[in-house]
Amino acid sequence: MSKRLLGLLLVLPALAVIVLLFIVPLAASVVGAFEVEGGFGTGNFIKSFELYRADTVFTVLIVSLSTLLIGLFSIAIGGYLTLGENPRAVAILRWLYRWPMFIPFIVVGQILRTFLAKNGLMNNLLIGAGVITPMQATAFLDWRGIVIAFVWKQVPFVALLVAGAMASIDRGTIEAARNLGASRLRILIEIVVPQVATTLLVGLILSFVTMMSVLSVPLMINAQSPTMLTADIAFRINAYGDYGVANALGLISLVITSGVAWIYLRHTMKERA
Amino acid sequence: MKTILQAALAIGLVASPATAAELTVLTAGDQNMVDYINDYLGPLFEKENPGNTVRVVGTGPGDAGSQKITERFKAQADAGSQKWDTDVAVVHEKFAGPMVTAGYLEAYRPKIDTGKMVTRANADMALGSNVSGYVMPMFNSQTAIAYNPAMVPNPPKSYDELVAWAKEHPKQFGYNGIKGGASGVSFVMGWIYAYGEGDAKKLMNGPFDEAETKKWDKAFAGLKEFTANATLTPGNAGTLDMLSRGEIAMGPVWVDMFYSWQADGRLPPELKLVLPAPGMPGQPMHYVIPAKSPNEALAEKFVALATSPQVQAEGIVKKFNWYPGIDAEFVKPKLDEATWNKLFVDISPEDLAKYGKPFPIAPYNNAILEAYERQTAN
Numbered sequence: 282m283s284k285r286l287l288g289l290l291l292v293l294p295a296l297a298v299i300v301l302l303f304i305v306p307l308a309a310s311v312v313g314a315f316e317v318e319g320g321f322g323t324g325n326f327i328k329s330f331e332l333y334r335a336d337t338v339f340t341v342l343i344v345s346l347s348t349l350l351i352g353l354f355s356i357a358i359g360g361y362l363t364l365g366e367n368p369r370a371v372a373i374l375r376w377l378y379r380w381p382m383f384i385p386f387i388v389v390g391q392i393l394r395t396f397l398a399k400n401g402l403m404n405n406l407l408i409g410a411g412v413i414t415p416m417q418a419t420a421f422l423d424w425r426g427i428v429i430a431f432v433w434k435q436v437p438f439v440a441l442l443v444a445g446a447m448a449s450i451d452r453g454t455i456e457a458a459r460n461l462g463a464s465r466l467r468i469l470i471e472i473v474v475p476q477v478a479t480t481l482l483v484g485l486i487l488s489f490v491t492m493m494s495v496l497s498v499p500l501m502i503n504a505q506s507p508t509m510l511t512a513d514i515a516f517r518i519n520a521y522g523d524y525g526v527a528n529a530l531g532l533i534s535l536v537i538t539s540g541v542a543w544i545y546l547r548h549t550m551k552e553r554a
Numbered sequence: 555m556k557t558i559l560q561a562a563l564a565i566g567l568v569a570s571p572a573t574a575a576e577l578t579v580l581t582a583g584d585q586n587m588v589d590y591i592n593d594y595l596g597p598l599f600e601k602e603n604p605g606n607t608v609r610v611v612g613t614g615p616g617d618a619g620s621q622k623i624t625e626r627f628k629a630q631a632d633a634g635s636q637k638w639d640t641d642v643a644v645v646h647e648k649f650a651g652p653m654v655t656a657g658y659l660e661a662y663r664p665k666i667d668t669g670k671m672v673t674r675a676n677a678d679m680a681l682g683s684n685v686s687g688y689v690m691p692m693f694n695s696q697t698a699i700a701y702n703p704a705m706v707p708n709p710p711k712s713y714d715e716l717v718a719w720a721k722e723h724p725k726q727f728g729y730n731g732i733k734g735g736a737s738g739v740s741f742v743m744g745w746i747y748a749y750g751e752g753d754a755k756k757l758m759n760g761p762f763d764e765a766e767t768k769k770w771d772k773a774f775a776g777l778k779e780f781t782a783n784a785t786l787t788p789g790n791a792g793t794l795d796m797l798s799r800g801e802i803a804m805g806p807v808w809v810d811m812f813y814s815w816q817a818d819g820r821l822p823p824e825l826k827l828v829l830p831a832p833g834m835p836g837q838p839m840h841y842v843i844p845a846k847s848p849n850e851a852l853a854e855k856f857v858a859l860a861t862s863p864q865v866q867a868e869g870i871v872k873k874f875n876w877y878p879g880i881d882a883e884f885v886k887p888k889l890d891e892a893t894w895n896k897l898f899v900d901i902s903p904e905d906l907a908k909y910g911k912p913f914p915i916a917p918y919n920n921a922i923l924e925a926y927e928r929q930t931a932n
Contacts, residue, residue: 400799505786506931519618
C-alpha cells in the first residue's frame with residue numbers, strides 16, 4: 282500500500298464523521314428552510330419575519346450587549362491579575378474567577394431564576410441590608426436576567442484567555458511605561474489591551490456564538506416576548522412540529538454568527554496584509 | 555478477539571432466558587411521570603410478573619415530549635422495522651389522533667378487562683380524531699386559576715370578573731405566555747372560548763373551518779391589553795413559584811401540580827383554586843401500544859394493571875393528585891372519603907363537569923397559538 286493511500290485511509294474516519302454529523306445535517310437544515318408545502322419557496326422566511334422580527338432584533342441586542350460587558354469585565358480581571366500589586370488579592374481573584382466556567386448554562390438559569398426574582402435572594406439581601414425598601418424591589422427576570430446569566434457564565438472563559446495572553450506579553454513594555462510615570466489604568470488601556478486584542482477578539486467571538494445557541498437560559502429566565510431565537514426555534518418544533526420555520530430561524534442565526542466571524546476574518550486579514 | 559466475542563454472545567444468550575423480557579416504556583411529561591413509573595408502577599408490575607423488568611424513558615415535558623415519541627415511531631415505520639424499540643408509550647391527547655391515523659398503534663382496548671371501565675368521551679375522540687380502542691387514559695388533568703385568598707378575598711367566578719380584577723390590580727395576575735408550558739396555553743384557549751366570536755363548541759369538536767380562525771381578532775386585541783397589565787412568568791413551575799413568593803396573587807396552574815406542590819410544602823397551604831366560567835381546558839394522558847411492540851402481551855398486561863381500579867386509586871389519585879382515567883365509580887370505592895374529597899376541595903365535581911373543557915382540536919389549537927404570536931406577542 283502506498284504511503285499516500287494509507288494517509289488517506291487514516292483521515293477517512295475523521296472526514297466521515299464531519300461529513301455525516303456536521304455537513305449533512307447542516308445542508309439538510311439549509312434545504313429544509315426553503316421547503317414549503319409542495320416545493321421550494323421563501324414562505325418560511327416570510328413567516329419568520331412576520332412573527333419573529335422583534336425576537337431577532339432582541340437576540341442580537343442581548344448578545345451584543347453581553348459580549349461588550351464580557352469584554353470589559355474580562356479586561357478588568359485580566360488587567361488586575363497582570364498589574365495588581367496586592368499579591369493576596371491577586372491570588373484570591375485568580376482562585377475565584379474561574380468557577381462559573383464549570384457550571385452548565387442550565388444550572389446558571391436555575392440559580393438566577395430564584396436569585397433574581399422579585400422576592401428572591403438578591404432583593405431580600407438588599408432589603409435586609411436596608412439598601413432598598415420592599416416597595417422598590419423589582420424582578421430581574423427579563424432581558425436583564427439573560428444578560429446577567431450570560432456575562433456571569435462567559436466572563437471567566439474570556440478572562441482566562443485574556444489573562445494568559447497578558448501574562449505572556451513582554452513585561453519590559455509595562456515596566457518602561459511605569460518608569461515614565463504612566464498610571465496602571467493607562468498602562469492597561471494603552472499598552473496591555475492593544476497587545477492582547479486578537480486573543481480578546483477570539484474569546485469574544487467564541488462567546489458570541491455560544492450565547493447565540495443557548496436555549497436553557499432564555500427558557501428559564503425569560504420565556505416572554507420578545508424572547509431569544511433559540512426559544513422560538515424550540516417552540517416551532519414542539520408546538521407545531523414545524524421544522525420549516527425552525528430551520529429558517531436557525532439559518533437566520535447562522536447568518537448573524539457568520540457576520541461576526543466575517544468581521545473577525547476581515548480584521549485579521551487586514552492585520553496580516 | 556473472535557473467541558471473546560463469541561463467548562460474550564454465548565453468555566448473553568444464556569443469561570437471558572426466553573421468558574424474561576424488558577418492557578420499554580416511553581413517557582412524555584414532567585419528571586413526575588418518570589417518577590410515577592420508576593417508583594410506583596414499575597416495581598408493582600415487576601412484583602406481579604417476576605423475571606420481567608420495566609425500563610422507563612422520559613422524553614421531556616409538554617408537547618415536545620410527545621413530539622419526540624411520534625418522531626421515533628415515524629422513523630421506525632419509515633425504516634420498515636419489524637420490531638420497534640417501544641412497548642408502551644404515554645402521550646398527550648394532541649398526538650393520539652395523528653398516531654392512529656398514521657397506523658402506528660395497536661387497537662388493544664377491547665382486549666383488556668379494564669377497557670370497559672373507560673367512559674369519558676375524550677377516550678374515544680381525541681381533539682377531533684377518532685381514537686376509540688387505541689388509547690387508555692392514564693389520568694385526566696385540568697387547569698384552573700390558583701389564587702391567594704389573603705390578596706383576593708372574592709375570587710373571580712368568570713373570565714369577565716377576572717379581567718375586571720386584573721385591571722384594578724396591575725401585575726398581580728401572572729401567566730406563562732404560550733412558550734413556557736401548557737398552563738399558559740390553557741389560559742389562552744379559555745380566553746378564546748370566552749371572547750372569540752365564533753362557536754367554542756366547534757373549536758372543541760371540529761370540523762376545521764378556515765373562516766372560524768378569522769373571528770378572534772377582537773379577543774386577541776383584548777388579550778394583548780390584558781397581558782400588558784399582567785406579569786409573565788417563566789413556565790408552569792414559574793407561576794407556582796411566583797405565587798408562593800407572593801409576587802403575584804393569581805395565575806393559571808395545573809390542578810395536579812398545585813396539589814402535589816402543596817403536599818410537598820412548596821406552596822403555602824392557604825392558596826386555593828377556582829375554575830372560572832365559561833371554563834378552561836384540561837387533557838388526559840393516554841397509554842398507547844405501538845403496533846410493532848416486541849412484547850405485545852406483556853405490554854397489554856402492563857396497561858391493564860396501570861388502569862386497574864386499585865392502581866388508579868392508589869397511584870393516580872392518592873399519590874399524584876390526578877383525576878382518574880377510568881370511570882370514577884370504579885375508583886371511589888377503593889379510597890377513603892377524605893382522600894377522595896381532597897381532589898374536590900376547591901373545585902366541586904359539578905364545576906368540573908360544567909367548566910372542565912377539552913383543548914381545541916389540533917388545527918384550531920395551532921391556529922390559536924400562531925394568532926397569539928402574531929397579534930398578542932408581537
